[in-house]
Amino acid sequence: MRLTVLGSGTAVPHPRRSSSSHWVEAAAGTLLLDCSGPAVHRMAEENCDWANLGAVWISHFHLDHVGGLAPFLFGTRHAPQTQQRRKPLVVCGPRGTEKLLRRFDEAGDYKLFEQPFPLEVKEVAPRAEFELLPGLNAETFSTPHTSESLAVRLTDARGTSLVYTSDTGFTEALAGFARAADLFLLECSFFREKPIKTHLVLEEAMRLARLSGARRVMLSHLYPEWDGVCIEAEAKRLWDGETIEARDGLRLDVGE
Numbered sequence: 257m258r259l260t261v262l263g264s265g266t267a268v269p270h271p272r273r274s275s276s277s278h279w280v281e282a283a284a285g286t287l288l289l290d291c292s293g294p295a296v297h298r299m300a301e302e303n304c305d306w307a308n309l310g311a312v313w314i315s316h317f318h319l320d321h322v323g324g325l326a327p328f329l330f331g332t333r334h335a336p337q338t339q340q341r342r343k344p345l346v347v348c349g350p351r352g353t354e355k356l357l358r359r360f361d362e363a364g365d366y367k368l369f370e371q372p373f374p375l376e377v378k379e380v381a382p383r384a385e386f387e388l389l390p391g392l393n394a395e396t397f398s399t400p401h402t403s404e405s406l407a408v409r410l411t412d413a414r415g416t417s418l419v420y421t422s423d424t425g426f427t428e429a430l431a432g433f434a435r436a437a438d439l440f441l442l443e444c445s446f447f448r449e450k451p452i453k454t455h456l457v458l459e460e461a462m463r464l465a466r467l468s469g470a471r472r473v474m475l476s477h478l479y480p481e482w483d484g485v486c487i488e489a490e491a492k493r494l495w496d497g498e499t500i501e502a503r504d505g506l507r508l509d510v511g512e
């Protein structure tokens with residue numbers, strides 16, 4: 257698997273960190289982990305093959321994670337690059353994903369469900385196990401963030417695993433969900449103090465890293481409070497493993 261960070265930031269406008277989105281290339285196809293507004297154009301900027309995107313994973317309905325989904329589907333409906341496409345696009349997320357998309361669609365009569373290719377919306381529950389793409393297994397975990405928010409664990413045919421928490425508060429159970437992952441892609445919204453309980457500070461993120469036994473950790477969903485802080489050095493003081501600071505445009509091979 258190969259990961260490209262499209263957006264390492266949050267809902268707060270920032271000059272170098274756009275809101276949450278990560279691109280994954282797997283043997284089974286390509287996958288977008290959350291689709292923020294900027295992600296629609298960040299995919300093109302990073303030369304990601306957006307016209308053949310296999311699946312979109314939606315972690316929860318905050319707009320810094322789902323705000324680009326309807327605009328992306330408006331794009332694929334009209335773009336020359338997708339007119340000959342027949343391969344289905346899977347949009348997968350928590351219960352309510354289809355309703356959210358339908359409401360947006362109806363608000364402007366955009367005909368987002370009428371694509372040149374089949375559009376499949378799949379809703380999953382916490383603790384579900386399913387194939388997100390043929391040969392790419394997924395498991396879900398309910399996170400303490402919103403009522404619908406889900407973390408996802410992806411495992412390819414070779415056994416390489418990537419766990420994406422998206423936004424979450426602290427719960428030790430998340431470390432068990434991410435046990436021995438090749439890459440544990442964690443939110444780390446704040447450094448030392450968090451204004452809201454439903455996000456993580458560095459000490460909590462590093463405690464989860466340690467408990468999980470993950471091979472490597474990447475910290476993303478970074479609020480502007482992180483500007484000027486050396487994240488990797490601060491992480492090292494709390495956990496001896498390899499921590500990578502997500503930056504827009506960063507590419508990383510996951511697994512062997």
Ligand SMILES: [Zn+2]
Nearest residue numbers: 266318320423
């Ligand atoms: Zn967020």
Ligand SMILES: [Zn+2]
Nearest residue numbers: 316318401423
């Ligand atoms: Zn959120």
